[in-house]
Amino acid sequence: MPTGASLQPQGLPILLCEPSPESRAQLMQLLAEDGYRVTPAETVEQLFNRNNWSDYFLIILEHDLPDGKIEDVLPRLKQLAPAAELLVITSRTRIENMIIAFRTGVADYFVKPIDPDLFRSSIKRILQNQNVSSELLQTQAQLKAIVDTAIEAVITINRSGLIQSFNPAAEKMFGYQAHEILNQNISLLTPDPIRVVHDQYITRYLETGKASIIGSRRELMARRRDGSLFPIEISVTDLPQFGLFAGIIGDISERKQAEQKQEDLTRAVAVAAQQERRQLADILHDHLQQVLVGVRIHLDIAKNDTTDDFIKQTLVRADELLNQGIEITRSLTAELNPVVLHEEGLITALEWLSHNMRERYNLNVTLDLDHRADPQNDTTKVALYECIRELLFNVVKHSETTEARVCMSLLPENKIEIVVSDNGVGFDTQQLDHQISDASGIGLSNIEFRLSLIKGKFRLQSSHGEGTVARIIASLNPIETTSMLAET
Structure with missing residues (x-):
């Protein structure tokens, strides 16, 4: 069909090959009345004596031609004019001829004498279908142009997981040429553990409608042609009308490297801060406390x-204040750097913390600690100890109870679970963000920050009148210095 053709037939060209003068005249008059421009031919030789095949949207062909068989003519016409529809007219009434014609791709088949209304309706339908096909092809071309120039990789797969399209950005990202990977299983681009079960994900989704990745953005690992793995962010959409899944994929290697650098810097700052606290605690313990003890000895002397009662009373009062100062420095030293944590481990440090909370804050802390879950990594010990202490301080400040419980247990895969709970007044977790941002908030942001240094997880459950349960999950093994991206 000529470019820009519409549903209006005025001027649209039709090629008519009809050896019968009467039938040819009837059809040309009928088509001319409807505004079509008709080019007539009487024989196969005249039919093929032209080079403007792309002009015609329709070729009308008599089944019986004097110098050729329609079985030979139709394939050649399809090759010369692939965009044109074919319509066959005949005087024969044999059903076999009609079946053969339709099998070769004929749009319609009319037996003479031709009903003008049915003939017009058939051509109108053919024209409408060609307009729809033309618009669809144009839309497909536009979409292909957008996809081909997209910065992100775009891949489509069918219901069997076989790749159907692979744009240039995908070629660059994965190292495959499109012709190499089309009709290959998409699992070829996934790591080995996922590759084995990838088809099961598709089957489960098609059978149950439950999707782990479709309809959301996810971070996963992907595999290049050379076997190297890299992190991606992928968004998958189901296109059931086409029987396809479409994935838009971005390489987030640079972002992950930046996040890793930021994480390493944050951890380094936290470790430096911990070292500063330990140094300050050493100064308090080794220097300031010794000085204060020396002052106390001289006060006693x-x-x-002295025999002066006033001076003696003054010295006694000074001695009392000095004792308070020594106790404060000892307590501050213990909070800054509990020596027992580094020398004896987390469990012994929690036993000391429980005693300290009872003596200083009248909080009775019940401990249920599994010795198998006692971490050996120093960074992990310090982070968990500070989180538990912060949670117990929250109980003192907010729960309006004098009872708390700390449980530590070993989970599968060398994970530690720590649960800090109380039976206090509780709070509405819907207001949690407000409480954290409030100057008098419950300090949960500090806990989340400390746990992020050891890749720990934190969950809080509470409601009014039902108490609070804080749950921490961390690894028993030392934290790694390099991050690993896992499917979430």
């Missing part, structure tokens, strides 16, 4: 040597 002066107190025993």
Whole structure:
């Protein structure tokens, strides 16, 4: 069909090959009345004596031609004018001829004498279908142009997981040429553990409608042609009308590297801060406390040597204040750097913390600690200890109870679970963000920050009048210095 053709037939060209003068005249008059421009031919030789095949949207062909068989003519016409529809007219009434014609791709088949209304309706339908096909092809061409120039990789697969399209960005990202990977299973682009079960994901989705990735953006690992793995962000859409899944994929290697650098820097800052606290604790313990103890000794000597009651009372009061100062520095030293945590481990440190919370804050802390879950990595010990202490401080400040419980247990895959709970007044977790941002908030942002340094997870459950349960999950093994991206 000529470019820009519409449903209006005015001027649209039709090629008519009809050896019968009467039938040819009737059809040309009928078509001319409807505004079509008709080019007539009487024989096969005249039919093929032209080079403007792309002009015609329709070729009308008599079944019986004087110098050729329609079985030979139709394939050649399809090759010369692939965009044109074919319509056969005949005087024969044998059903076999009609079946053969339709099998070769004929749009319609009319037996003479031709009903003008049915003939017009058939051509109108053919024209409408060609307009729809033309618009569809144009839309497909536009979409292909967009996909081909997209920065992100775009891949489509069928219901069997076989790749149907692979745009240039995907070629660059994965190292395959499109012709190499079309009709290959999409699992070829996934890591080995996922490759084995990938088809099961598709089958499960088609059978149950439950999707782990379709309809959302996910971070996964992908495999290049050379076997190297890299992190991607993928968004998958189901296109059931076409029987396809479409995936838009971005390489997030640079982003992950930046995140890793930021994470390493954050961890380094936290470790440096911990070292500063330990140094400050050492100064308090080794220097300031020794000085204060020395002052106390001299106060005792002066107190025993004087006979003046006023001076003695003053020295006694100074001695009391000095004792308070020594206790404060000892407590501060223990909070900054509990020596027992580094020398004896987390469990012993929690036992000391439980005693300290009872003595200083009247909070009775019940401990249920599995010795198998005692971590050996120093960074992990410090992070977990500080989180538990922060949670117990929250109980003191907000729960309006004097009872709390700390449980530590070993989970499969060398994971530690720590649960800090109370039976206090509780709170509405819907207001959690407000409480964290409030200057008098419950300090959960500090806990989440500390756990992020050891890749730990934190969950909080609470409601008014039902108490609070804080749950921490962390690894028993030392944290790795390099990040691994896993499917979530």
